Amino acid sequence: MLAVECLDANVVQDLMSGALDDAARGVVLGHLDTCEDCRELLAVTASDTLENVIVDTHPYPAKLVKPRTVDLALDETVTPEIAARDVALESVTRKLALDETVDSATGAMTTGLEATMMSHDDSVETGRRMHVGPIAGKAFGRYTLDERLGAGAMGVVWRARDPKLDRDVALKLLKRHDPSLMERLVREAQSMAQVSHPNVVGVYDVGVAEGNAYIAMELVTGKSLRGWQSAKDRTVPEIVAAYVAAGRGLAAAHRAGIVHRDFKPDNVLVGDDERVRVTDFGLAAAKPRESGVVHSIADVSLTTSGSVLGTPAYMAPEQFSGGNVDPRTDQFNFCASLYEALYGERPFEGKTFDELADNVIEGRVKPAPSGTQIAGGLRAIIVRGLSPKPGDRFATMDHLLAELGRDRARPWRRTAIGCAALAAALALGLVADWAVRDRGEMQIRQSFALTGNAIEKTMKRLSEHFHMVSAIAYREQALRDVAGHYDQADFGLGTIEADRGELERLHDTLASTEWVNAGNSQRAIVDYKGRLLYTSYAPQIWNTDMTAVPPIKRALDAGKGDSVTVVSYADPAILATKVLGSAPPSHGLALMFARVLALGDKARDRSEARAIYLELEDATPLLDELHLDEKTVLALVSPDGTSIANTGLSDVLVGAAPRSGDIANVSDRGHVYQVQSRAIHGFDGATEIARVVMARKLDGVLQLFPGASLVFALAALAALGVAVATAMRARQITGARVV
Numbered sequence: 102m103l104a105v106e107c108l109d110a111n112v113v114q115d116l117m118s119g120a121l122d123d124a125a126r127g128v129v130l131g132h133l134d135t136c137e138d139c140r141e142l143l144a145v146t147a148s149d150t151l152e153n154v155i156v157d158t159h160p161y162p163a164k165l166v167k168p169r170t171v172d173l174a175l176d177e178t179v180t181p182e183i184a185a186r187d188v189a190l191e192s193v194t195r196k197l198a199l200d201e202t203v204d205s206a207t208g209a210m211t212t213g214l215e216a217t218m219m220s221h222d223d224s225v226e227t228g229r230r231m232h233v234g235p236i237a238g239k240a241f242g243r244y245t246l247d248e249r250l251g252a253g254a255m256g257v258v259w260r261a262r263d264p265k266l267d268r269d270v271a272l273k274l275l276k277r278h279d280p281s282l283m284e285r286l287v288r289e290a291q292s293m294a295q296v297s298h299p300n301v302v303g304v305y306d307v308g309v310a311e312g313n314a315y316i317a318m319e320l321v322t323g324k325s326l327r328g329w330q331s332a333k334d335r336t337v338p339e340i341v342a343a344y345v346a347a348g349r350g351l352a353a354a355h356r357a358g359i360v361h362r363d364f365k366p367d368n369v370l371v372g373d374d375e376r377v378r379v380t381d382f383g384l385a386a387a388k389p390r391e392s393g394v395v396h397s398i399a400d401v402s403l404t405t406s407g408s409v410l411g412t413p414a415y416m417a418p419e420q421f422s423g424g425n426v427d428p429r430t431d432q433f434n435f436c437a438s439l440y441e442a443l444y445g446e447r448p449f450e451g452k453t454f455d456e457l458a459d460n461v462i463e464g465r466v467k468p469a470p471s472g473t474q475i476a477g478g479l480r481a482i483i484v485r486g487l488s489p490k491p492g493d494r495f496a497t498m499d500h501l502l503a504e505l506g507r508d509r510a511r512p513w514r515r516t517a518i519g520c521a522a523l524a525a526a527l528a529l530g531l532v533a534d535w536a537v538r539d540r541g542e543m544q545i546r547q548s549f550a551l552t553g554n555a556i557e558k559t560m561k562r563l564s565e566h567f568h569m570v571s572a573i574a575y576r577e578q579a580l581r582d583v584a585g586h587y588d589q590a591d592f593g594l595g596t597i598e599a600d601r602g603e604l605e606r607l608h609d610t611l612a613s614t615e616w617v618n619a620g621n622s623q624r625a626i627v628d629y630k631g632r633l634l635y636t637s638y639a640p641q642i643w644n645t646d647m648t649a650v651p652p653i654k655r656a657l658d659a660g661k662g663d664s665v666t667v668v669s670y671a672d673p674a675i676l677a678t679k680v681l682g683s684a685p686p687s688h689g690l691a692l693m694f695a696r697v698l699a700l701g702d703k704a705r706d707r708s709e710a711r712a713i714y715l716e717l718e719d720a721t722p723l724l725d726e727l728h729l730d731e732k733t734v735l736a737l738v739s740p741d742g743t744s745i746a747n748t749g750l751s752d753v754l755v756g757a758a759p760r761s762g763d764i765a766n767v768s769d770r771g772h773v774y775q776v777q778s779r780a781i782h783g784f785d786g787a788t789e790i791a792r793v794v795m796a797r798k799l800d801g802v803l804q805l806f807p808g809a810s811l812v813f814a815l816a817a818l819a820a821l822g823v824a825v826a827t828a829m830r831a832r833q834i835t836g837a838r839v840v
Contacts, residue, residue: 113143125252125276235259235274242310244272244317252276256286260320263305270305273316283314290316292382295357300350302370302380321378326369330442337443337475343377344439345505350379351435352498355428362426364434365415366442413457414447418489421458429491432501436486440466443475448487464489479505513831520824527817534810538799545775545797548733549764552795553779555727560781563692563718564665570622571663571696571714579610583628584698584711601644604634608643611635625680625715631657639682649674652695653713660708661699665783667720667791668693669743680715690720690737690745690791720745727793736794738778750796758794766799773799 116129133139235257239246244261250271251258261272275282290307293316297303306317324332326343347369354361361368361382368381417433419426440448448466451457466484469475482504488494495501508514574580586607589595611626611634625636631648647653651674652666668675670686694716699708724735724747736746736755744755757767758778767774776796780789 113139116143241272241274242308242315244270244315246272256282261317263317266305269320271318271320273318275313275315278312283309286314286316289382292354292359293318293380295359296350296354298350298353300346300377300379301353302378318380319378321370321372321380323370323372323374325367326371326377327366329371330366337479340442341439341479341505343371344435344442345502346377347379348435348498348502348505350377351428351431352502354379354382355431355498360426360428361431361434362420363412363415364431364438365412366438413454414441416461417491418462418464419491421461427491428498429494432486432494432498433488433491435498435501436483440483440487443479443483444470444473446470448483462489510831513827517824517828517831520820520827524817524820524824527813527820531810531813531817534813541799542775545733545799546764548730548797549777549779549795551729552727552733552735552793555729556779556781556793559723559726563694563723564784567665567694567696567716568663570716571694574624574714575696575698577614579607579614580626580698580712580714582610583607583626583634584700586628588630604628604632604644608634612640623717625717627653627713627715629657629709629711633678633680636680636682638680638685642679642682645678645680647678647680649677650680652693653715656695656697656713657710659697660710661697663694663696663784665692665694665790667691667737667739667781668717669739669741671743672741681717688745690739690743692718692720692723694718721747733795733797736796738792738794740789740791744794750794754796755794758792758796760792767796775799 112129116126133143235241235246237246237248241259241261243265244263246259246261247269248260249257250260256273256275259272259274261270262268263270273286275286287307290304293302294304294307302321303319304316305319306315308315323329326347329343330340347364351361351364359382361379363381364379368379370378370380372378413421415434415437417426417430418424419430437448446467449457449460450465450467451460464487466487469480482501486494486501495504586603588597588600590597590600607628623637625638626634627647628634631646631653632643633645633647634643636642648657650668652664652668656662656664667690670681670689670691675681676685696714697710698712698714700711720737724737724745727735728747734746734748734750736744736750738744738755744750744752746755751769753769754767754774754776757765758776759765760778760780762778762780764775764777767776774796776794779793779795781791781793782788783790
């Protein structure tokens with residue numbers, strides 16, 4: 102005898118009701134002799150049946166409603182032989198191997214409609230096991246039988262040709278003549294015929310031929326939804342999309358007043374065209390309309406109140422307890438199937454029928470397996486559909502499908518797109534800022550270079566002007582008189598008073614001399630002892646000691662040469678000489694030019710300073726002359742650190758300017774400046790007499806506050822990081838694999 106896989110609940114029920122033909126019954130009984138699990142399943146089912154038919158005194162599980170009457174088919178067909186066998190099996194432990202009994206739909210005992218997905222080879226093997234009357238090539242009514250696709254407990258499915266409409270159909274036939282089974286087959290056809298929807302297998306015809314009932318249905322080439330799931334690794338969106346399509350078929354049945362009551366992946370077909378179709382409405386029943394009128398399928402119900410019908414692994418609490426069954430029952434069956442497809446395990450624990458019933462009725466859903474990639478939002482939807490109270494589930498199947506059809510990756514994707522756009526905007530701003538800054542830096546370098554050239558040209562012009570003026574002054578007799586004057590008292594040839602009188606005469610002569618007008622320049626004459634004989638700042642002041650002024654002391658000591666230096670109006674040494682008058686400027690800088698009138702022996706390279714011609718030029722007009730554009734600000738800094746600026750250049754920028762001549766970025770008062778220092782050298786070309794500090798604001802697109810570019814760069818990186826993380830999360834959701 103050929104072996105078969107474990108039996109499911111429908112096969113056991115048909116065995117007990119006598120619905121199996123002799124060949125099928127022999128195969129099933131042979132399998133029972135070798136399979137303890139199936140004997141336990143039969144024992145449980147037989148025990149429950151005998152409690153109703155024979156004794157009606159055994160206790161029932163606390164959570165189940167005691168049946169009031171017996172299923173019509175069972176009441177009419179249970180035989181003494183079956184009853185005796187069942188009583189013998191009552192001593193076996195009532196443990197239900199649910200995993201094997203439910204999944205056996207893909208085995209040799211597959212139901213008729215599930216067999217439409219079987220391959221040709223499988224159908225040949227099935228044909229060897231169970232021979233039925235019709236044979237290939239034989240006419241059956243108006244149809245011509247072509248190939249047997251598969252067989253189940255109640256009937257067999259053939260590929261047949263409808264010559265009238267010139268199309269292939271799936272023809273479901275009963276295995277033997279039985280009025281109750283014929284009535285059930287007709288009710289199934291009527292249920293399916295009331296639903297016209299792309300996701301429900303279409304029914305073309307129902308009738309009786311040669312004393313046997315048949316259903317002519319849409320021929321679906323493909324596999325069951327369970328087979329489709331296991332054919333290859335499926336992503337979560339693929340699984341959900343397939344179940345949503347099946348759910349649309351259920352929703353269409355509900356709108357037609359039909360409740361499936363046995364939805365499971367084995368009762369859903371996936372064609373080669375990838376279209377999902379719900380089938381096997383053999384347990385379907387009508388639901389009441391809002392008006393209270395029942396949309397009847399037949400006069401005799403498939404089950405009576407209180408009996409259990411369906412596949413236990415997917416049944417709703419009301420199916421276990423014999424409560425009212427409505428479209429929300431299909432919702433539960435649907436969510437139990439979807440849970441299994443996503444998590445790789447069923448939602449409720451239960452190794453026995455009673456244990457499973459308790460867990461389902463109490464709503465004890467298993468926790469998600471470790472390592473699952475199923476989103477929490479999707480799990481919440483499924484768990485709500487598995488609520489033990491129908492009122493806690495979704496109002497309709499359409500509401501459930503709307504939640505399942507929602508793009509759960511959409512918020513993550515939107516966040517990723519938004520953050521990516523933000524990162525791109527910030528990056529674009531940084532690039533634009535970099536471009537603007539680069540252009541600004543180039544302009545600044547050009548401005549600083551032009552200012553440096555202007556400094557050299559201006560100093561050269563001032564030097565030439567001074568030498569020209571001093572050369573003219575040298576020709577003045579008054580200055581030569583100063584050069585030829587000696588204090589006679591130093592040689593014992595006169596008195597101090599006489600020398601003082603001679604100095605006063607020289608002072609008066611200098612004061613009355615018409616000096617060459619050289620703009621705003623001020624002049625002073627110093628004799629060989631460093632005494633001030635004349636200053637244009639205050640002609641009445643004379644005979645003050647100028648040796649305390651470093652440039653004068655150096656000139657006297659050198660005895661020759663010309664020099665230029667920068668002095669501060671507030672220098673105490675300058676103030677003590679009163680060369681600037683009695684009321685000198687309180688602040689500012691001046692360029693002091695000095696030319697020594699010397700006498701000496703050129704052959705011996707020896708000379709003696711006889712007089713010093715001084716010219717003082719205010720530095721402010723010099724800065725104005727060097728100021729070439731409005732954006733560049735300048736400051737002149739003396740050796741002692743005193744500075745003047747033409748536009749209020751801050752001390753921060755002045756102090757931060759590198760003395761090396763490099764350009765540095767300096768933050769000041771909310772802006773970034775580029776600063777550079779250029780040295781001003783004396784007539785010898787080596788001595789630094791002052792510095793000109795140049796500064797210009799480095800404007801950019803992101804020049805909002807100091808360090809704005811860095812902040813924006815960090816923000817761009819952060820936004821990019823969030824974009825990548827959320828995009829990966831969206832990809833994880835859309836590409837998640839089932840456990």
